[in-house]
Amino acid sequence: MSELTTVAEGDELPPLTVQVTRADLVRYAGASGDFNPIHWNDRTAGAVGLPGVIAHGMLTMALAGRFVTGWVGDPAALRSYGVRFTRPVVVPDDDEGATLELSGKVKALTETDGVRIAKIDIVAKFDGRTVLGRAQAEIALPG
Amino acid sequence: MPDESWVGRSLDPSDPYQVSRVKIREFATAIGEDSRICHDVGAARAAGHPDVVAPPTFAATITMPLIESFLRDPAFGWDYSRMVHGDQSIALQRPIRAGDELVTVIHVDDLSTRAGSHMLTLRCELTDADGAAVASTKAMLVTQAAS
Numbered sequence: 001m002s003e004l005t006t007v008a009e010g011d012e013l014p015p016l017t018v019q020v021t022r023a024d025l026v027r028y029a030g031a032s033g034d035f036n037p038i039h040w041n042d043r044t045a046g047a048v049g050l051p052g053v054i055a056h057g058m059l060t061m062a063l064a065g066r067f068v069t070g071w072v073g074d075p076a077a078l079r080s081y082g083v084r085f086t087r088p089v090v091v092p093d094d095d096e097g098a099t100l101e102l103s104g105k106v107k108a109l110t111e112t113d114g115v116r117i118a119k120i121d122i123v124a125k126f127d128g129r130t131v132l133g134r135a136q137a138e139i140a141l142p143g
Numbered sequence: 144m145p146d147e148s149w150v151g152r153s154l155d156p157s158d159p160y161q162v163s164r165v166k167i168r169e170f171a172t173a174i175g176e177d178s179r180i181c182h183d184v185g186a187a188r189a190a191g192h193p194d195v196v197a198p199p200t201f202a203a204t205i206t207m208p209l210i211e212s213f214l215r216d217p218a219f220g221w222d223y224s225r226m227v228h229g230d231q232s233i234a235l236q237r238p239i240r241a242g243d244e245l246v247t248v249i250h251v252d253d254l255s256t257r258a259g260s261h262m263l264t265l266r267c268e269l270t271d272a273d274g275a276a277v278a279s280t281k282a283m284l285v286t287q288a289a290s
Contacts, residue, residue: 018175031166031173032204048225057228058207062174062200069199075171075178075238076192078199082232082281134230 004072004141007118013104016067020055020089021097028059042093054088055098060131061085064124067102068137071120077140079117084133089126101125107136116141144289145220145261149251154213159244159272160205167197167241174198187240194241202233202278206267209247210282213265221263222286229262229283236276244272252281259288 025039034056037044045053061083069075091098101124108119122135164184171181179186180196187195214221239245246269253264262285269278 024173027173031170033208058200058203058231059174061231062198065199066174066176069176069178073178074190075176075181075198076190076196078235080232080234081199082230084230085228 005143007106007109007116007141009106009109011106013067013071013106013120015101015103016070018063018067018100018102019097020059020063020091020100021095022053022091022093024097025053025055025059025091028056028062032056032058034058050088050090052090052092055091057083057085060089060100060124063100064102064122064132064135065137068104068120068122068139071104072118072139072141074140074142077142079138079140081137083122083135085131086133087126087129087131089131098126100131145254145263146218147254149219150254151251153248153250154209155248157209157247157249159246162197162205162239162241162243162245164195164241167195167201170201170204171198174200184241192238192240197239197241199233199235199238201239202235202269203231203280203282205239205245205269206247206249206280206282209249209267210265210284213249214284221261222289226284226286229285231283232281234279236278239269239277243277245269245277256288260285261288 029035089098104120104122107121110117120137124132168182176198180190214223248268250266252266255262264283267280271277
């Protein structure tokens with residue numbers, strides 16, 4: 001993580017691609033307690049007008065959060081994080097699932113009580129289109 | 144029609160939520176978080192934490208069932224079956240960790256109706272057993288207004 005000592009505004013985070021399968025949705029449903037059937041049942045998803053089963057917004061948010069904390073190497077370093085859910089991630093019933101492409105950039109660097117804080121603008125894309133709006137995280141940098 | 148007199152009010156504090164190592168590991172695994180400090184007590188302590196650490200969005204997982212039971216209460220007049228999650232933010236004073244007993248207070252910050260949709264902003268303040276602030280989450284939820 002030595003490169004983190006020289007982080008500058010405008011730096012790009014190493015991009016991350018995550019596959020989200022139906023199995024991942026089932027696992028997240030159990031872990032989070034969100035058993036809304038639009039996240040696992042095609043009939044329910046279709047009945048409410050969705051193109052298919054969609055990922056939990058909070059799972060997409062969690063994966064984009066992991067993208068940022070993974071860059072720093074510390075899930076305890078995140079100070080604040082916010083997103084808007086602008087478009088659903090449709091997860092087909094196959095082995096590959098949906099592909100989520102995560103990228104991000106250092107928007108600003110500040111210092112609070114001797115701790116360097118990086119403000120990160122996050123872009124999360126599915127099918128070439130963004131699924132999170134105004135996605136921004138503040139994370140403490142080591143050292 | 145949701146009851147607008149709720150705006151500016153807060154609900155009674157929740158029962159304490161006991162954060163367990165098992166639940167943190169389960170949640171970390173579900174989001175593909177393999178950092179040792181989320182799974183291994185020794186690794187968490189070596190990094191200066193008293194116990195395994197929850198990934199940041201775990202905070203919202205604690206609050207969601209509380210929000211659901213409030214919104215399913217017919218007294219509030221909210222159509223839960225057609226609800227969509229509009230946005231979510233989380234601010235952490237410190238990481239949530241195993242052994243925490245967290246009390247949540249839900250605050251009804253805002254409720255408005257626009258273009259046939261009700262938009263509700265709920266803020267949750269989480270405090271530990273000493274009463275210290277741990278996390279603050281804010282969710283904007285949308286449901287269709289009855290036509």
